[in-house]
Amino acid sequence: MLIETDITGLPVLVIGPTGQTDPAVRRYRRGGAQVIAVESASGLTPVLAEWARVAVLVGAARDWGQARAALVGSVLLVEEAAPNAARGRVVLVGAGPGSAGLLTLDGLRALADADVVLTDRLAEVGDVAALAPGAEVIDVGKLPGHHAVPQTKIERIMVERALAGLTVVRLKGGDPYVFGRGGEEVAAAVDAGVPVTVIPGVSSAVGVPGAAGIPVTHRGVSHVVTILSGHVPLEDERARGLAQLGGTVVVLMGMHNLVPIAAALERSGLDPDTPAAVVERGFTPDQRSLVGTLGTLPGLVERNGAASPAVIVIGEVVRQSEVWARRAGARVLEVVG
Numbered sequence: 662m663l664i665e666t667d668i669t670g671l672p673v674l675v676i677g678p679t680g681q682t683d684p685a686v687r688r689y690r691r692g693g694a695q696v697i698a699v700e701s702a703s704g705l706t707p708v709l710a711e712w713a714r715v716a717v718l719v720g721a722a723r724d725w726g727q728a729r730a731a732l733v734g735s736v737l738l739v740e741e742a743a744p745n746a747a748r749g750r751v752v753l754v755g756a757g758p759g760s761a762g763l764l765t766l767d768g769l770r771a772l773a774d775a776d777v778v779l780t781d782r783l784a785e786v787g788d789v790a791a792l793a794p795g796a797e798v799i800d801v802g803k804l805p806g807h808h809a810v811p812q813t814k815i816e817r818i819m820v821e822r823a824l825a826g827l828t829v830v831r832l833k834g835g836d837p838y839v840f841g842r843g844g845e846e847v848a849a850a851v852d853a854g855v856p857v858t859v860i861p862g863v864s865s866a867v868g869v870p871g872a873a874g875i876p877v878t879h880r881g882v883s884h885v886v887t888i889l890s891g892h893v894p895l896e897d898e899r900a901r902g903l904a905q906l907g908g909t910v911v912v913l914m915g916m917h918n919l920v921p922i923a924a925a926l927e928r929s930g931l932d933p934d935t936p937a938a939v940v941e942r943g944f945t946p947d948q949r950s951l952v953g954t955l956g957t958l959p960g961l962v963e964r965n966g967a968a969s970p971a972v973i974v975i976g977e978v979v980r981q982s983e984v985w986a987r988r989a990g991a992r993v994l995e996v997v998g
């Protein structure tokens with residue numbers, strides 16, 4: 662049974678051993694209550710007992726006769742089990758690229774339920790603290806020294822908090838499973854016996870070209886899309902495979918390797934006149950597109966100082982961006998060369 666009550670401003674005492682009361686404190690704060698946590702029966706002063714309207718007895722506190730005696734009759738008593746591993750879980754949430762509006766409704770709900778949010782540099786959802794009120798927000802995309810938290814440490818934090826009985830949301834840019842290490846994080850949770858779910862997100866691989874009017878497939882033009890990581894150089898053998906396959910090539914994390922990637926594709930027989938584009942910072946106010954050909958794109962990027970985060974798109978579908986550019990009121994597309 663779910664009873665929804667407005668608890669805004671309600672004075673709530675949460676009583677229980679340190680560490681066990683955190684989820685209850687967050688939950689009531691999230692609902693807008695005024696919350697005071699008390700660690701021991703002796704901390705429960707007459708003033709506090711008088712102030713409270715609701716008292717939540719967590720874990721061992723349920724057996725604290727003294728606390729009960731002081732409260733019974735004057736407040737609503739709520740009993741709650743201490744957080745335990747059986748209740749903890751991990752939810753991987755895809756935040757979509759660039760804009761807060763691309764988070765899904767399920768993602769929004771998961772954030773609202775979170776006790777802990779581990780967020781990333783490219784996971785742009787606006788004010789995380791407002792979407793996950795009361796949750797502890799840990800930015801694992803950067804530390805004070807601006808070094809990213811190593812993957813093993815992210816997984817350790819995620820699993821430890823879930824094993825402590827907390828709901829951990831791991832918020833990731835785009836879709837968790839597209840170059841997002843989502844598979845590794847799911848495996849870490851499964852290995853630790855922690856329930857885990859994955860809420861997909863709009864991937865930049867499809868969404869960002871679309872933001873510049875480039876459909877990754879187009880009837881009669883391309884019915885194959887290959888998404889590749891440009892993090893590592895493209896070997897000739899793979900480039901030959903791509904050239905033979907045809908269709909659309911979408912490269913993520915490829916700005917540093919654009920020159921060797923374009924060269925490998927050309928060496929493998931892809932026509933240097935193949936339309937190609939770079940779409941930077943998709944769905945942000947600074948979105949910019951550079952449209953050229955496989956042959957001209959590296960020079961365009963160099964001259965215009967284009968940089969990561971950006972998606973590279975190679976293939977005839979890039980021509981469709983001209984249609985978009987003609988649309989009245991569409992996001993201005995900068996067609997250079």
Ligand code: SAH
Pocket residue numbers: 757758759760783834835836837838839840841863864865866869912913914915940941942943944945969970971972
């Ligand atoms: N899981 C993510 C991709 C992570 S890899 C997804 O599905 O989108 C990071 C790469 O994604 C960046 O190097 C860039 O190539 C791309 N990217 C992410 N957000 C972007 C944005 N707003 N605009 C352009 N490219 C973006």
